[in-house]
Amino acid sequence: MSAYWINTFTAIHDEARLARYVELAGPAMRAAGGVFLARGNPAQVLEGSSALRTTVIRFESVDAAVAAYHSPAYQEALAVLGDGAEREIRVLEGVDS
Numbered sequence: 001m002s003a004y005w006i007n008t009f010t011a012i013h014d015e016a017r018l019a020r021y022v023e024l025a026g027p028a029m030r031a032a033g034g035v036f037l038a039r040g041n042p043a044q045v046l047e048g049s050s051a052l053r054t055t056v057i058r059f060e061s062v063d064a065a066v067a068a069y070h071s072p073a074y075q076e077a078l079a080v081l082g083d084g085a086e087r088e089i090r091v092l093e094g095v096d097s
Contacts, residue, residue, distance in 0.1 A: 002094035003062040005034065005069075009052040010086045017084030018053075024077035032068030034059050058094075065091045 012018055029036070034057040045051045059065040068074055069089070 001061065001096075003059045003065045004037075004092045004094060005029075005055070005057040005059060005065045005089065006092065007055040007057075007087055007089045008050060009054070010050050010088060012052060012085045014084035017081055021077050021081035021084070024080060025074060028071060028073035028077055029057055029068055031073060032059075032071050033064050034068055059091075062091055062093060 026036070037056045037058055039053070039055040041053055042051055057065075059068065
């Protein structure tokens with residue numbers, strides 16, 4: 001069953017580090033089988049306070065999404081980001097239609 005990685009930034013402290021992270025994280029996610037469905041700043045915030053960058057990536061399974069997180073390429077991206085931002089990352093299972 002498909003799984004969806006949802007990455008929401010709650011604070012950005014260093015735009016340059018974030019830009020470098022984005023350059024590395026995108027290819028790392030695609031190499032791990034991820035397909036970007038949405039990314040960028042929200043078009044509307046209906047509830048909550050964060051209007052920062054959010055990313056939704058589809059994977060073939062929860063295991064594939066978790067493996068992508070732990071991959072050497074993504075860990076390199078995380079090292080570059082360091083404390084340049086704060087985020088919340090969740091992986092959700094898809095639903096049968």
